[in-house]
Amino acid sequence: MNAMDKQWHAEHFVCAQCGRPFPNGNFLEMEGRPYCEDDYNELFGPKCAYCTKPITDTCINAVGRTYHPDHFYCHNCGTELRGKPYKEHEGEPFCVSCKAAVTTLIEPSAGICGKCKKPIIGEYITLHGQRMHPEHFRCEECNCEFKGGNCHEYEGRLYCYPDYLKLLKSICGLCKKPIVGRSVTALGKVWHPEHFLCFTCKEPFGGSTFHEKEGNAYCEPHYLQLFGKVCFKCNKPIADDGITALGKHYHREHFVCSGCDKPLGKEIWDFESKPFCKKCYEALPKEVRKKLEKKKKGEAQAQKDREKQARKDMKAAAKGQ
Numbered sequence: 055m056n057a058m059d060k061q062w063h064a065e066h067f068v069c070a071q072c073g074r075p076f077p078n079g080n081f082l083e084m085e086g087r088p089y090c091e092d093d094y095n096e097l098f099g100p101k102c103a104y105c106t107k108p109i110t111d112t113c114i115n116a117v118g119r120t121y122h123p124d125h126f127y128c129h130n131c132g133t134e135l136r137g138k139p140y141k142e143h144e145g146e147p148f149c150v151s152c153k154a155a156v157t158t159l160i161e162p163s164a165g166i167c168g169k170c171k172k173p174i175i176g177e178y179i180t181l182h183g184q185r186m187h188p189e190h191f192r193c194e195e196c197n198c199e200f201k202g203g204n205c206h207e208y209e210g211r212l213y214c215y216p217d218y219l220k221l222l223k224s225i226c227g228l229c230k231k232p233i234v235g236r237s238v239t240a241l242g243k244v245w246h247p248e249h250f251l252c253f254t255c256k257e258p259f260g261g262s263t264f265h266e267k268e269g270n271a272y273c274e275p276h277y278l279q280l281f282g283k284v285c286f287k288c289n290k291p292i293a294d295d296g297i298t299a300l301g302k303h304y305h306r307e308h309f310v311c312s313g314c315d316k317p318l319g320k321e322i323w324d325f326e327s328k329p330f331c332k333k334c335y336e337a338l339p340k341e342v343r344k345k346l347e348k349k350k351k352g353e354a355q356a357q358k359d360r361e362k363q364a365r366k367d368m369k370a371a372a373k374g375q
Contacts, residue, residue, distance in 0.1 A: 057081070058088065067088065069081070069088065071090070071093035071096075072093055072228070072229060072249065073228055073251060074248070074256060076088070076090055077090070082094040084098055095108035095109075096108055100113055101120065102121050102122045103121055103125075104127070107122075109122055117142050117147050118145070126147065127171070128140070128149040128152050129143075129147055129152075129166065130148055130149075130152040131149065131152050133149045135149060146166075165178065166185070167186045167187045168184030168186045169187065169190040172187075181205075193212065194211040194212055194217075195213055195220075195221075196217055200212070206218035226245050226246045227244065227245050228249035229249055231246075233245075240264070241270075251271075252271060252272055253271060254273075254276040254280070255276055257273065259271070265284075283303040285303060286304055287309075287310075288305065290305075300322075302327075311331040311334050312334075313330050313331065314334055325342075
């Protein structure tokens with residue numbers, strides 16, 4: 055495929071951040087690299103000054119910041135300011151009523167909560183020079199209240215000590231970000247389920263089996279395409295040549311009679327595309343064996359007829375030249 059004035063294998067044209075294919079082929083470019091919409095907005099898009107999350111639709115620009123329309127509030131009373139007149143005071147937006155009385159509404163001894171951006175009246179906690187309401191001083195993961203020195207920060211968020219340790223141990227092998235919630239452990243690493251992908255097609259395994267080769271994970275179709283065969287008996291890759299019979303592949307130790315499980319030699323009998331030893335084959339009902347023999351003779355004759363016709367076609371072609 056062609057994109058950004060370059061040519062790509064289809065399976066290699068993926069998001070530069072998460073490594074996944076683009077839904078419906080839609081992508082956004084930054085500095086010559088393609089990104090899916092979610093990662094582009096997370097990395098390069100405007101962030102809301104209230105919730106700090108990316109703004110993907112309508113954006114309000116005010117007091118030198120950007121806001122989601124639903125998050126543009128009066129700094130004092132919390133009234134929504136979208137579509138309303140407002141005043142700026144010390145870099146914060148205020149409704150007209152609060153701006154007129156701002157010096158009396160916000161006590162000098164109080165302040166603005168660094169978490170919810172609303173006034174603090176009474177007790178507060180100071181963290182990194184910012185004041186916050188005591189009820190916001192909780193673990194981001196389990197929501198437990200911090201006590202003593204049980205608070206630890208990671209990428210601007212607060213965690214209790216047990217959850218902090220989990221974050222440090224559970225770093226996704228693809229995106230290198232902490233894993234909160236479900237995870238997949240494989241290849242000696244931990245992954246977000248959506249980031250544990252086939253090395254070739256970049257599709258998540260979604261609970262299906264995968265095969266490992268030189269530290270990379272492959273879905274079964276691409277493993278077979280690239281590296282070889284899978285045993286019909288145990289469904290695991292065959293490292294050596296193995297045995298091929300009746301259109302299937304087997305580990306040598308797994309090439310056994312489907313009737314008695316004894317190892318098979320060179321001589322095998324076919325029943326329902328499964329290998330049988332002579333003893334088990336002859337134990338089948340007589341009528342069944344007659345039908346099988348008749349079918350084999352018919353297939354053998356059909357093969358002879360095809361070969362005969364092929365020779366005739368070759369002779370006719372030679373005469374025509």
